[in-house]
Amino acid sequence: MKVSISINGENVSRDVEPRQLLVHYIRETPGLTGTHWGCDTSNCGACVVLMDGKPVKSCTILAVMSEGHEIATVESLEVDGELDPIQAGFHEQHALHCGFCTPGMMMTARALLDENPDPTDHEIRTAISGGICRCTGYKNIVAAVRWAADHQAAAKQEA
């Protein structure tokens, strides 16, 4: 079955089985392996991508179901060599160790700031509670999102 999806603004198309999971389509068709998987039960959040701007678990959506929707993955964050404030924040605040949960965490955080540019720590923790990080204990992830929120706001003010 031919499946066409807009991924990071580009239309991608391929003949796949209806049962193919979106996470596999993303990883195999455009070859964007930044989106990971870590469980089979929709619990870990390593596979989070944005669908029409909202974070979703791409292991729990079929590729065919995504036709007609805009998918954004971690690879879309950096634009023309400029890091997204979320990416910069993760680096600045040491919010990643092994890096495996990082793409899902960053995409979730990106969506949070798009909706709520000045979240409280508790709102940040709630937003990322659909993801598991085994390395950081989350403290620095919260700090990174905070950092991004502050820098984004400062950048906006300057502009």
Next chain:
Amino acid sequence: MAVVEQNLPSPETERPIGFGRLKRKEDARFIRGQGTYLDDIRLPGMVYGAILRSPYAHARIVSIDTSKALAHPKVAAVVTAKDLETLGLAWMPTISYDTQAVLAGDKVRFQGQEVAFVIATDEYSANDALELIDVEYEPLPVVVNARKALDPDAPLIRDDKIGQRDNLASPTWEAGDEASTDAAFAEADTVVVRDIIYPRCHPAPLETCGMIADFNPQTGQLDIYNGNQAPHAHRTVYAHVAGLAEHMIRIMCNDIGGGFGNKVPVYPGYVCAIAGSIVAGVPVKWVENRTENLTSTGFARDYIMHSEICAKDGRITGLRVDVIADHGAFDSTAQPTKFPAGFFHIVCGSYDLKASHVKVKAVYTNKAPGGVAYRCSFRITEAVYLVERMVEALAVEMGVDPIDLRMNSFIAPEQFPYETTTGWTYDSGNYAKTMRVAMDIAGYEDLRREQLEKRKKGELMGIGISFFTEGVGAGPRKHMDILGLAMNDGADLRVHPSGKAVVSISAQTQGQGHETTFAQIVAEELGIPPEDIEVRYGDTDRSPYGLGTYGSRSTPVSGAAVAVVSRKVRDKARLIAATMLETRPEDLAWEKGRWYVKGDPEKGAMIEEIASRAYSGEPMPADMEGGLDAQVIYDPPNLTYPYGAYIAVVDIDPDTAQVTVRRFIAVDDCGVRINPMVVEGQIHGGLAEGIGIALMELISFDEEGNCLNSSFMDYLIPTALECPDFELGETVTPCPHHPLGAKGVGESPNVGSPPAIVNAVIDALHETHGVDHVDMPCTPARVWAAMQGHAEPPQ
């Protein structure tokens, strides 16, 4: 002198040359989604493996019919034990000198055991084919309870082992001295007895285990892509298991999505992938799913401990421990050879005891094998949990503040190096100081007042203490090895003519930030900026031999190797500099990055100038070869002994018994901190795991041996909402025998935090509900049961 100053280490600056809060180099790829984890790799012609696993915990295999699976158009092969027997691969050695079935032939011994390996052209078809294999089982009686495993009528699990008549996995192992311990108890004024379980849990790294094996039948070369924590040791094992020439095996570990001990052992799936590639002649990828990870690869703990502790005149004086270790169906525990219970005998903790005695025996049960160190150095977590729970119980019994009892009983600073009653030589410490820093951060007195006030209002608040000493950085070759391999690490440093350098190490990062910290060590020693130093690891063809990363050994062993190899280069640079400066080597002094003439500091040579000279046509010192390289293999003289004081504050809902960790204070002394940012990150991560273990992480089984926590729906890992905003502090007592004064830290927080949390839970409930013990995990149900006076241990 401006140049020299610029090169000084500056721990507080943003871009230090040596030690300090340097932002991580590896982040650049990870924040762009450009890491290369195992499942990201696709080789031309690659096929996919999947494993059929036993639904039974104990059953005879009557027959296996693979014909329907073989008829599947996308299936290339189905491998069973019979096929492996012809290759001599049906069984494999474990790290603990036991054997483990790669694919079960005679019978299955735990639920989830490997029975058949399917190879298909894609992953989905491989999974489909598993449903097409018919296996007839004849169920056998099951034993899952370690205490019952030694009953005379318990079913014999390891009938494959000649002479094995019971389920004892190893004979009783002892440490300490029984007679003097009896004497200490005889003269004690308080004795407390407890049965304490450290339940089975699982490291569950977010990336599961997997391998791509690529055997080239023309050349005999076997390339392996695999995220494991000890690539060189794995290669040696494969050479033994598969009978392949070691130099024709190349293991490449790219980025690893967490390990925590789970990626130390060699698993049947790996051997299947290798066998599959040898048979099929194409690359074979096998990646376990989450259920396979939780039910078949490397669990942790499962120690059933009976213990007594005693005190005299307000001090802790003696400790007795009797342990049953539950190894599951095969003994694949990860321990150095001479230590069947790992370093459990560090159980005497941070206290100056008169005597202690430890006995450990191990049993087989119909449960998955493993016994890996989930972010801990070889059973130290179990030891610390036990002693810190016992000390707390003793304090309650004596009616004294748990911190006072610890303070009274600590090993004093002047007693170091201190020989414990079980034979460890602790290198350094000032325990009371660290404890006080933790008390200050916590506001201990205020917390106790708050607790009293809350109690009056019917609210339940608990304050839990833990003080741990770890022994990490295994280890001295005279004392320990794994499978006969010394636990040493190599380092190979090459300074190129331009002054830029490559350091190759045998440690294997799974997220610990080696690319940054190891570059910082070279930078600190040679004054080369860290961005000009490439740290190489993970490829057995491009790194020196060594035993890898676990047991917090990277900095203690590999870090020391890098310091020593850097100093070797520096020494050579001195001789070259002397030639360049036309003076004698002994007239030169070193300052970051530069040899200069004593008394004439303007006259000197920077390391890059020396490097350039070393490769140039200019004369070298007499009898010296060109180049600026060095190699070492570091054999640590002792373990390093990091320690810490942890305080947990919990609130318990009096009606629903839900436990909330409101605050967690962690003061670690891990000696000199190379990159404090990375050290703190390690501590945060370990604390979250400790919270998980204390409150929710559990691998349990029903009577039939069905695993009840086989997915992340039931193997619960803390989210951001269960973790408080950790409060960290530090003291620095340099390790006297480590070239940098550093001690390991990666595992301290996982080791130290569970007892603090459980002690806090009991502290909240003792006064009002008479609770004096509850086992982990402190789930709402178990805590509620404890409040009703009938807490059940986990099964």
Next chain:
Amino acid sequence: MQTPASFEYERATSVDGVIAALKKRGSGARVIAGGHSLMPMMKLRLAKPEYLIDINDLTELSYIREEGEEIAIGALTRHVELLNSELLAEHFPLFRDAEQVIADPVVRNRGTIGGSLCQADAAEDLSAVCSAVKAKAVIRGADGERTVSMEEFHVGPYTTAVGAGDLLIEVRLPLRAGAGSAHEKVERRAGDWAIAAASAAVWMDGGKIAEAGIALSAVGLTTIHLSRAEQLLKGKAPTDELFVEAGEIASTDCSPSADGRGPVDYKRHLAGVLTGRALRRAVSRALHQEA
């Protein structure tokens, strides 16, 4: 990774089309909404539909609106919309209570009320919520549309009045004066299913409880409708003793089984505690005394 077995796929363009496809394809056909119950089961191969009808394009089934004396919620309305709806928060705040603790925010972006109710897992929260507020379910099948009460809706474990050829269309919540409601849940960890949960709604009249609705999740084979406790409260002034008594009924009338979340006695205890808490908050909300 675990992957689903093969199936055929169709994207529905109309409700009628779904009904027709369900009829044509028979028992092997299955509707997929958010997929957050169905997909995990398909990956674990506990569910193997042969024909999947994707209803996500039926935006006409996604709404929360006031219609006369009722609030109507389309079956395809997602958790996140229920969470953010000011209309629901005003009239039935227990929806927001529940939606804050159902799964996690990412799952809530996909899962739907229709999927939740049709899945009818005993631990699922919205079934109890809808039962407590005396909702009605509108079901359409080949023979047309019918409306059932939540008691009629819950047939048994994982079975509802929505038959193989049916589609749940909407949920209707009657609007009455003096309403207050609350949902209370105890979970092992954020994002987990309930150990036990209680939904309560009250309709106050002259300081008395004119009517009450109470339902429990996760403490029986299916959602538990606490009609005995509802009867008890009817016409009485709200007091702590009354709530305790209602809690005792909850503990008695539920039928939990022991599992990894806890033993039977603990779950019965929770049913009581949570029923009491939910009632207390429901009444205080009704009286606009919410702290």
